[in-house]
Amino acid sequence: MSTDKRENMTFAERKKEFELQIQNAETIAISGHMNPDGDCIGSCLGLYTYIVEQYPEKQVTLLLEPVQEKFSFLKYADQITQKKESTEPYDLFFSLDCSDTERLHEFKKYFEEAKYKICVDHHFTNQGFGDLQFIVPDASSTCEVLFSMFDWEKISLACAQDLYMGIVHDTGVFKHTNTTRKTMETAGALLEKGIHSEDIIDRTFYKKSYVQNQILGRALMESIVLLHGKVIFSIIRKRDFDFYGINSSDLDGIIDQLRVTEGIECAILLYEKEDGNFKVSMRSNDAVDVSAIAQIFGGGGHIKAAGCTVHGQPRDIVMNITHMVEHQLNESGEKQESIYDKRNS
Numbered sequence: 063m064s065t066d067k068r069e070n071m072t073f074a075e076r077k078k079e080f081e082l083q084i085q086n087a088e089t090i091a092i093s094g095h096m097n098p099d100g101d102c103i104g105s106c107l108g109l110y111t112y113i114v115e116q117y118p119e120k121q122v123t124l125l126l127e128p129v130q131e132k133f134s135f136l137k138y139a140d141q142i143t144q145k146k147e148s149t150e151p152y153d154l155f156f157s158l159d160c161s162d163t164e165r166l167h168e169f170k171k172y173f174e175e176a177k178y179k180i181c182v183d184h185h186f187t188n189q190g191f192g193d194l195q196f197i198v199p200d201a202s203s204t205c206e207v208l209f210s211m212f213d214w215e216k217i218s219l220a221c222a223q224d225l226y227m228g229i230v231h232d233t234g235v236f237k238h239t240n241t242t243r244k245t246m247e248t249a250g251a252l253l254e255k256g257i258h259s260e261d262i263i264d265r266t267f268y269k270k271s272y273v274q275n276q277i278l279g280r281a282l283m284e285s286i287v288l289l290h291g292k293v294i295f296s297i298i299r300k301r302d303f304d305f306y307g308i309n310s311s312d313l314d315g316i317i318d319q320l321r322v323t324e325g326i327e328c329a330i331l332l333y334e335k336e337d338g339n340f341k342v343s344m345r346s347n348d349a350v351d352v353s354a355i356a357q358i359f360g361g362g363g364h365i366k367a368a369g370c371t372v373h374g375q376p377r378d379i380v381m382n383i384t385h386m387v388e389h390q391l392n393e394s395g396e397k398q399e400s401i402y403d404k405r406n407s
């Protein structure tokens with residue numbers, strides 16, 4: 063089939079092709095990106111469940127980096143492997159939630175040698191790859207795209223649970239701006255399958271270990287407010303990591319809790335790395351562009367969430383950033399004043 067013809071295929075035609083390719087394949091691999099997140103895990107497990115429940119005779123391999131313990135309750139999570147059993151190329155290979163083949167990392171070579179390749183994704187940077195593509199930049203998540211490819215009556219409870227989990231994670235529990243009417247309708251349809259929404263959200267999104275809660279509490283307790291309550295910062299030292307036996311992934315959520323403090327425009331979290339440098343995470347609410355600040359220190363990110371690594375004394379780092387925040391706030395204040403003046407004149 064020529065590329066041109068494929069590009070002209072309607073969604074219904076591509077869906078038919080997706081079903082045909084599964085029927086014709088004996089060996090199928092499903093894979094997602096390195097450091098798999100909730101959407102990546104949910105989409106890989108959801109598609110795996112969808113296929114093996116319909117075609118138990120097929121050899122389906124779930125190629126994914128090991129996932130965090132909190133995802134292990136999901137059906138077939140124990141089937142995740144990093145090994146390819148045979149030297150034969152797969153008949154069919156699914157790349158899920160990857161904006162390009164590099165994201166498949168160690169599994170890229172198996173993708174490239176596969177006889178037929180299907181790409182399912184929602185990243186707007188995805189240029190398109192594979193023999194058949196389902197790339198929907200408007201979709202909240204790869205799980206939302208998969209839902210539109212599946213037949214409703216063939217979605218089991220376990221499959222619904224996977225897809226719902228992925229949507230929850232990529233939308234920050236239906237909070238990010240990628241949450242659309244379609245997202246909510248998809249989630250609503252999945253609820254009808256009988257999933258326990260609260261359980262999935264708590265277990266995979268909000269739940270923390272005891273030490274994770276301890277370090278969160280400590281970071282909040284030791285936080286300091288600057289610039290008339292507009293900036294808040296906290297710091298976690300190398301000795302704290304050692305004392306609690308934690309690593310940087312245990313700090314998830316601290317910066318967000320600092321950010322939602324009333325009156326705060328910018329939250330800053332510093333943690334000391336092995337080499338003595340400081341990793342700086344920043345979050346803003348509306349008026350401050352933290353990516354501009356991060357860029358000055360050689361980092362990057364988005365307007366409301368950015369980070370960088372800085373060498374120096376924590377006090378100097380925080381003072382520097384606070385001055386930049388103050389400068390930005392003064393500038394935006396002047397802009398607002400000038401608009402106000404014009405309106406009055």
Ligand SMILES: [Mn+2]
Nearest residue numbers: 101159203204
């Ligand atoms: Mn995703």
